[in-house]
Amino acid sequence: MPHSTHAAAAPRRWTAAALALVLCAGASAQTELVIATVNNGHMIEMQKLSRHFEQAHPDIKLKWVTLEEGVLRQRVTTDIATRGGQFDVMTIGMYEAPIWGRKGWLQELKTDAAYDVDDLLPAIRNGLSIDGKLYAAPFYGESSMLMYRKDLVGKLGAQMPERPTWPQVRALAAKLHDPGNGVYGICLRGKPGWGDNMAFLTTLVNTFGGQWFDMQWKPQLLSKPWKEAISFYVDLLRNYGPPGSSANSFNEILALTNSGKCGMWVDATSAASFVSDPKQSKVAGQMAFARAPIMYTPKGANWLWSWNLAIPAGSRKVDAAHKFIIWSTSKDYVQLVAKTNGWANVPTGVRKSTYANPEFQKAAHFAAAEKLAIDSANPTDSTLPESPYVGVQFAAIPEFQAIGIAVGQQMSAALAGRTSVDAALQASQILTEREMKKGGYYK
Missing domain, CATH: 3.40.190.10 (Periplasmic binding protein-like II)
Known part of the structure; x- marks a missing residue:
């Protein structure tokens, strides 16, 4: 009866193997997003706070490539022009966004009502849009x-x-x-x-x-x-x-x-x-x-400038990249920075609601001068x-x-x-x- 003994033992062995496969599949199901960014203060803060995003999205792991401004520009330009696929999220400027959007190198960003795209300062939003479609989300803006x-x-x-x-x-x-x-x-x-x-x-x-x-x-x-x-x-x-x-x-x-x-x-x-x-x-x-x-x-x-987050057109991780970009450029993210580091340290130059906030106005004595400069450019x-x-x-x-x-x-x-x-x-x-x-x- 060797055959029947083997058959009886099989379910136990396969259960262990199946379990290993499930565990393995679970580990590989985590999407790794490679984010290229600039070594400016607001971006470094975003990296520190991104654990909040990972906690809310356990299926997404963030990997940061932080570069000095000139090096970042060279790396992302080469990668997107050659469709290298090195980066899933790119930090790009107001210069690249419309040019690359027109070339079809960037994914259009679709926003929902909670994101409130109409809250973006018009000068900034217009600089990142083509025919009313947004191709990069502003993280912070400046004049x-x-x-x-x-x-x-x-x-x-x-x-x-x-x-x-x-x-x-x-x-x-x-x-x-x-x-x-x-x-x-x-x-x-x-x-x-x-x-x-x-x-x-x-x-x-x-x-x-x-x-x-x-x-x-x-x-x-x-x-x-x-x-x-x-x-x-x-x-x-x-x-x-x-x-x-x-x-x-x-x-x-x-x-x-x-x-x-x-x-x-x-x-x-x-x-x-x-x-x-x-x-x-x-x-x-x-x-x-x-x-x-x-x-x-x-x-x-x-x-007039803004640092923005965008998704290269050839990305295979569009959904995960989109979730991260919406999170990091949202009103909620501004609130998170305010709660963690105080209103004087939130990313500015992007949202009307930030400048309208009495706590921000009180903490940031530069707010009026900054908004005047952005609006006048x-x-x-x-x-x-x-x-x-x-x-x-x-x-x-x-x-x-x-x-x-x-x-x-x-x-x-x-x-x-x-x-x-x-x-x-x-x-x-x-x-x-x-x-x-x-x-x-x-x-």
């Missing part, structure tokens, strides 16, 4: 403004105008500059990159009356506004900026400002919550805010002469990324004294012309 040490300005018997001019800022930088005591008159971006030094410099050129391209798409880097703006910038930072400015971007200057070393700083409004936070900043109680300085025109003097009318492109601190064309990086390197070299302003602009004009001709914009 640019002037942040300054009111204690140091007060000691001089000076007053910061609500909307200062660049000559006024230069005069104040000269008085504030006290390197012997570790204070520099002004800190500005110098690190090369289209979203690094060129974000700031494009707004400077705009307010000096310049533009990247005329209506025939001819590059304008040899125009008077460019020469005047870049010469002003180089002179200002060489005289009244910290040493090594040509290597400084947002994070480097944030560290300098928080340690009390910058008299003034013109940069992203998102910095306001960090410089005002006593846990991070030695001079939190001394920081005050004014609008981005202007020269000949207020047009394009302050930028107009990507469709950012230059004094008429321009053929959309964008304040960038031109929303695919070629701009390569152009901005190359021009950024020339501007950084001029700031570091490795080349002259004239030579840097000459080289920039030539390389920009070459890219635009290659792109078929003109012959």
Whole structure:
């Protein structure tokens, strides 16, 4: 009766095997989402809080790839253009979202009533939409403004105008500059990159009356506004900026400002919550805010940007990615940050409801200045002469990324004294012309 004995034992053996298979299937059923993000404060906080998402969605595991801004842009651009499939959720900017959406590289984001898409600030929502369809969800938005040490300005018997001019800022930088005591008159971006030094410099050129391209798409880097703006910038930072400015971007200057070393700083409004936070900043109680300085025109003097989460078109994990994006950009997420870290530290620049919240208004004394800056930025009318492109601190064309990086390197070299302003602009004009001709914009 060997056969019947074997048959009787079989169910027990198969039960154990089946159990192992079930356990194995359960483990593999967990979806791993690979999220590429930037190493900014709000994003690092999102990683810490994402355990709440994983607890609510035990079938989804998050894997973070956190990169410096320039590296992130290169990695996600290469991955999406080659359909590499490395990332399930990408952190992208307001520059990429409409271009990639039009190319069919991004999944359209479908939102429900609870998400309340109408709560998004119009300038931000419009910048991420094509024909009313949303292709990226904003995590935080920003414009640019002037942040300054009111204690140091007060000691001089000076007053910061609500909307200062660049000559006024230069005069104040000269008085504030006290390197012997570790204070520099002004800190500005110098690190090369289209979203690094060129974000700031494009707004400077705009307010000096310049533009990247005329209506025939001819590059304008040899125009008077460019020469005047870049010469002003180089002179200002060489005289009244910290040493090594040509290597400084947002994070480097944030560290300098928080340690009390910058008299003034013109940069992203998102910095306001960090410089005002006593846990991070030695001079939190001394920081005050004014609008981005202007020269000949207020047009394009302050930028418009948002960091957003998007799903690449080829993703095989769309449902899980969608759940995570909706969670991390929702009203509930803002409430979670407020509960965990206080209202002064929530991601800003995205939702009307955040600015309408009395607790936020009370905690964030920068709120009104930030919202004014975001509301006043107009990507469709950012230059004094008429321009053929959309964008304040960038031109929303695919070629701009390569152009901005190359021009950024020339501007950084001029700031570091490795080349002259004239030579840097000459080289920039030539390389920009070459890219635009290659792109078929003109012959």
